[in-house]
Amino acid sequence: MNPAPSIVFFTTASGAGYGLLFWLGLLRPLRMAPHAPEFGLLALAVALVLIVAGLASSLLHLGRPERAWRALSQWRSSWLSREGVAAIATFVPAGLFGLGLLTGWDGLAVPAGLLAALGAAATVWCTGMIYASLKPIRQWHHPLVAPGYMVFAGFSGAALLAALGALAGRATVPALLAIGLGLAALVLKRRYWAAIDAKPPRGTPTIESATGLGRIGRTRPLDPPHTEQNWLLREMGFRIARKHRDRLRGLALGGFGGAALLALLALPLGGPLAALLLAAGALLALGGLLVERWLMFAEATHTVTLFYTGEA
Amino acid sequence: MTELPPPSAKKLGLVIDLDTCVGCQACATNCKEWNAGGHAAPLPDFQPYSAGAEGVWFNRVHSYEAGEGEAGRTVHFPRSCLHCETPDCVTVCPTGASYKRAEDGIVLVNAEACIGCGLCAWACAYGARELDEDAGVMKKCTLCVDRITNETIPAPQRQPACVIACPVSARHFGDLGDPESDVSKLVAARGGYDLMPEMGYRPVNKYLPPRERPAPNPNPPAEAQPSAAEIRNPLLRWLDRALSR
Numbered sequence: 277m278n279p280a281p282s283i284v285f286f287t288t289a290s291g292a293g294y295g296l297l298f299w300l301g302l303l304r305p306l307r308m309a310p311h312a313p314e315f316g317l318l319a320l321a322v323a324l325v326l327i328v329a330g331l332a333s334s335l336l337h338l339g340r341p342e343r344a345w346r347a348l349s350q351w352r353s354s355w356l357s358r359e360g361v362a363a364i365a366t367f368v369p370a371g372l373f374g375l376g377l378l379t380g381w382d383g384l385a386v387p388a389g390l391l392a393a394l395g396a397a398a399t400v401w402c403t404g405m406i407y408a409s410l411k412p413i414r415q416w417h418h419p420l421v422a423p424g425y426m427v428f429a430g431f432s433g434a435a436l437l438a439a440l441g442a443l444a445g446r447a448t449v450p451a452l453l454a455i456g457l458g459l460a461a462l463v464l465k466r467r468y469w470a471a472i473d474a475k476p477p478r479g480t481p482t483i484e485s486a487t488g489l490g491r492i493g494r495t496r497p498l499d500p501p502h503t504e505q506n507w508l509l510r511e512m513g514f515r516i517a518r519k520h521r522d523r524l525r526g527l528a529l530g531g532f533g534g535a536a537l538l539a540l541l542a543l544p545l546g547g548p549l550a551a552l553l554l555a556a557g558a559l560l561a562l563g564g565l566l567v568e569r570w571l572m573f574a575e576a577t578h579t580v581t582l583f584y585t586g587e588a
Numbered sequence: 589m590t591e592l593p594p595p596s597a598k599k600l601g602l603v604i605d606l607d608t609c610v611g612c613q614a615c616a617t618n619c620k621e622w623n624a625g626g627h628a629a630p631l632p633d634f635q636p637y638s639a640g641a642e643g644v645w646f647n648r649v650h651s652y653e654a655g656e657g658e659a660g661r662t663v664h665f666p667r668s669c670l671h672c673e674t675p676d677c678v679t680v681c682p683t684g685a686s687y688k689r690a691e692d693g694i695v696l697v698n699a700e701a702c703i704g705c706g707l708c709a710w711a712c713a714y715g716a717r718e719l720d721e722d723a724g725v726m727k728k729c730t731l732c733v734d735r736i737t738n739e740t741i742p743a744p745q746r747q748p749a750c751v752i753a754c755p756v757s758a759r760h761f762g763d764l765g766d767p768e769s770d771v772s773k774l775v776a777a778r779g780g781y782d783l784m785p786e787m788g789y790r791p792v793n794k795y796l797p798p799r800e801r802p803a804p805n806p807n808p809p810a811e812a813q814p815s816a817a818e819i820r821n822p823l824l825r826w827l828d829r830a831l832s833r
Binding site for chain 2: 277337346483486492501502504
C-alpha cells in the first residue's frame with residue numbers, strides 16, 4: 277500500500293496527541309502528573325496542537341476536503357466515520373478540561389479530563405479499526421493492528437508527558453509508563469512482523485482463487501490489461517525492497533528501545549538533565565513511530581495485485 | 589446510507605464466459621466510450637497521447653496461463669465490479685456516497701457526496717474502484733444503469749455497453765436472483781463460479797470456466813488410401829505408380 281505522507285503524519289501526530297491527552301486526563305486527578313494548572317494547560321495545548329495538525333493533514337489525503345463534514349454521517353457502519361465522530365466529540369470535554377484548568381476549578385477539570393481521556397482512547401481505537409477491518413489487506417486484517425495503535429499512542433503520549441513533566445519536576449510515573457509501553461511496543465511490533473513474514477495461512481487468497489482458474493492448474497499472468505500504470509497499482513501495488521525493510525524495522529525498534537532507555541536513565545536524575553533526556557526520548561519515540569507507520573503501509577499488500585502479478 | 593439494504597429479490601449482474609472470451613478488449617473499449625459520457629462521466633485520461641498515459645477504466649482485460657503442458661490453457665479474463673451482495677466497499681464509506689441499490693443490487697457511487705478518501709477501493713478485493721484524480725471522487729462500474737433502465741433507447745439496446753460490444757457473446761446480462769432467468773440457467777448449466785469466495789463478499793457476477801477439452805478419440809478413423817484404379821487423372825495415376833515403386 278502506498279505510504280501517503282499525509283496519512284503517515286496524521287496517524288502518528290494525532291496518535292501522540294491523543295496519547296498525551298489520555299495520560300494527562302487520567303494521571304492528573306491521581307496526582308501522578310504535575311498538578312499545577314499552568315502545566316496542565318501547557319500539556320493540553322501540546323496535545324491539541326498535535327491532534328489538530330494530524331487531523332488537518334488527514335484532510336490533505338481527501339480528493340474533496342471541503343466535503344469532509346459528510347464523513348460524520350455513517351458511524352453505524354464505517355470505522356472512518358466513527359473516528360471522525362469520536363475525534364470531534366473529544367474536543368468538547370478537552371475544551372471543558374482546558375476551561376477547568378484555566379479557572380482552576382477541579383470540579384470541572386477532573387471529570388472533563390477523564391471524559392477527554394475516554395474520547396482519546398475511543399478515537400485511537402477507531403483509527404486502528406479502519407485498517408484492521410480491511411479484509412483484502414492481510415497485513416492489516418490482523419488481531420495485533422488495532423491494539424498496536426493503542427499501545428503506540430499510549431507510548432508516545434507517555435513519552436511526551438514525561439518530557440513535559442520533567443520541566444515541572446514531576447515525571448516519574450509518565451517515565452515509567454513510557455518505559456513499559458516502549459517495551460510493549462517493541463515486543464508487539466516484533467511479534468507482528470514475525471506473523472506477517474510467516475507463510476500466509478491456508479485460505480489466504482491466491483491468483484488461483486482470484487481468477488478461479490486453479491481448477492485448471494497453476495495460474496500465472498500472461499498479458500497485462502494495460503502497459504502503463506494506473507491508480508490501482510500506484511495506490512495498492514507499492515513494494516518495498518527487503519534490505520530497506522530490514523533497516524527501517526531496525527530504526528523503528530531502535531526508536532522505541534532508545535526512548536525507553538533514555539527514560540530509564542532519566543529516572544534517578546532530576547532537574548534539567550532529566551528533562552533533556554526525556555525530551556530526546558520523546559523525539560526518538562515519535563521518530564520511531566513515523567518509521568513504523570510508514571512501514572505499516574509500505575509492507576501491506578492488497579489482493580488486487582494478485583490479478584496483476586500473481587502475488588499479494 | 590452505507591448500511592447494506594436487505595437482500596433484494598432482483599440481483600442484476602453479469603455472467604462472463606471464460607471459454608469464449610478472446611481477449612479483444614472490445615468490452616473495455618465500449619465501456620470507456622459509453623461511461624465517458626454517461627452516469628459516471630467524465631472518465632479522465634492523463635497524458636493520453638504520450639508516454640505514461642493512464643486513466644480510469646471500469647473494465648480491465650487480463651490474460652493468464654493456467655495449467656501445465658497439454659492441459660495448459662490461455663485464458664482471457666475481463667475484470668470489473670462484481671456488484672457483491674455483502675460488499676465492504678459500501679459499509680466502509682464514511683459519507684453514504686457508496687451505496688447498493690435496494691431494488692436491484694447495483695453498487696453505485698454518488699459523486700456529489702464522495703470525499704475521495706479511497707477507503708472503498710482499499711476494501712474492494714477485486715480492484716473494481718478507481719479514483720478519478722481529476723474530480724477527486726471514486727468511480728466504478730455502474731452496470732450501465734443509464735442504459736439498462738433507459739426507456740429512450742430501443743429495448744434490445746438496454747444492456748450494459750460491454751455486453752453489447754462483445755463479438756463472441758462471452759458476456760451475458762440478467763437477473764441472477766431469478767433462478768428461471770437465462771443467466772441463472774447458464775450459470776447452472778456451465779458451473780459458473782464466484783471470484784475469491786473466501787473474502788465473503790458474495791459476488792453477484794459469475795464466471796463460466798473454460799470448457800473441458802474433449803478427450804482424444806481412442807479409435808481415430810483410418811486415413812483414406814485410394815487404389816491406383818480409383819485415380820482418374822492419367823498423369824496422377826502414372827505419378828502414383830512411379831512413386832509407389
